Amino acid sequence: MAQYDVIIIGGGPGGYVAAERLGAYGQGGARKRVLLIEKAALGGTCLNVGCIPTKTLVNSAKHYVHALEAAKFGVKAENVSFDWKAMQAWKREVVEKLRGGIAMTERKLGVEVAQGEARLLGPGKVELRDAQGSVTVHESSAVIVATGSIPAMPPIPGSKGNPKVVDSTGLLDLAELPKRLCVIGGGVIGVEFAGLFAALGLEVEVVEMMDEIVPFMDREMAPILRKAMKGVSFRLGCKVEGIEDAPAGAAVRYKTKEGADARAEADLILMAVGRRPVLDGWGAKEAGLDFSPKGVVVDERMRTNLPGVWAVGDVTGRSLLAHSAYRMADVAADDILAGGGASRSPNVMRYSAVPWAVYGITEAAGVGMTEQEAQAKGLAIKKASLSLKVSGRFCAENGFAAPGSVKVIADKASDIILGVHVVGAYASEMIWGGAALIEQELRVRDAKEVIFPHPTVCEAIRDALFELEE
Secondary structure: EEEEEEEEEOOOOHHHHHHHHHOOOOHOOOOOOOOEEEEEOOHHHHHHHHHHHHHHHHHHHHHHHHOOHHHHHOOOOOOOOHHHHHHHHHHHHHHHHHHHHHHHHHOOOEEEEEEEEEEEEOOOOEEEOOOOOOEEEEEEEEEEEEEOOOOOOOOOOOOOOOOOEEEHHHHHHOOOOOOOEEEEEOOOOHHHHHHHHHHHEEEEEEEEOOOOOOOOOOOOOOOHHHHHHOOEEEEEEEEEEEEEEEOOOOEEEEEEOOOOOEEEEEOOEEEOOOOEOOOOOHHHHHOOOOOOOOEOOOOOOOOOOOOOOOEEEEOOOOOOOOOHHHHHHHHHHHHOOOOOOOOOOOOOOOOOOOOOOOOOOOOOEEEEEHHHHHHHHHOOOEEEEHHHHHHHHHHHHHOOOOOOEEEEEOOOOEEEEEEEEOOOOOHHHHHHHHHHHHHHOHHHHHHHOOOOOOOOOOHHHHHHHHHOOO
């Protein structure tokens, strides 16, 4: 049996960042001896089949759209086209280089990386089965579970084993583009892919069960994003009942909000109804870990019910975002460095200031409460919504017809900022500022003293602060 200070199961964002933190710092300046076990590729879903490859393709689509629309900015481009195979090659290059960067960082910090399948045998004990089938058992004083998530595939009649139905991973690896795409699900994944392929000229139809896309968005902001997505047809409030063959591919059968029967025909169907934690195959039940279908149960320091076992990232089901996994990794690593057991790190996980973003030709991002959430809590609020056209830079770079809006929500009684929401170009790059305002529990009058650089689009947040009624 090999002895380690920490064994980490899963090399995605939560796992590899925890390994870096523990390898870099350690107690008393001494690095922890860390074993990081990953059964596939370092970087997990985000780097290999999620965030990064998707954003690489979205960026290519943006270049294409900008070239088509360049004339209004005084730049003429003729015979504009895109090369899907070249876009895929660029995607692979980005993923491979970033994956190599993670591996290099782990080596530099002395983290031992093992490829194989891990099984939690109990507190401080992990079994490793490598690619050759060799089994070894390793012990440690701490274990971090970071097994991630996989696409959810609901039992829709006609979907299982249907070659015309793919999840996000399958869609990213298409050798050839279809002419028509139907997306089941109008959440973040569905909306991002819908926007990407519509920008490339596909006919795209989105069937969503809820009355609006991206259900956690502020209800004032979601329609702005939806209407900005050119070339995408949305069927809202519709319940999918089955998938069946059609002359040119497949068809999604659904009931409309009014109860009428309808069909959406396409060459390919994307199942984009969310993701679920990976809870099977690594010994959670056998080890006695407390979990439900929603994920592994953890406290604010990412501790599980088993002594010396922490869980981070999507497997907890708390916030299925890579940056949430990064933060959970920091919290768990700090708790381990504090000594574990009865010792406790002052660093705890808070979810109220976790930002989210939707990436596309038009972006959207938010952090904190929506207006509807604040109202549901019975809070008296003050709010302000402004067009991003208050920003000279936004107009100069996007034109006067480009969609964009910012909304700020604050508590009337305390003056504390509760939520910041943005739709429009650069939304994902500016939302961290809103997260900082909420994380620090700043009051509106405090935030008004922050100096924003000019000309920037994020100045619209400052303008919205001054628009809040007193």
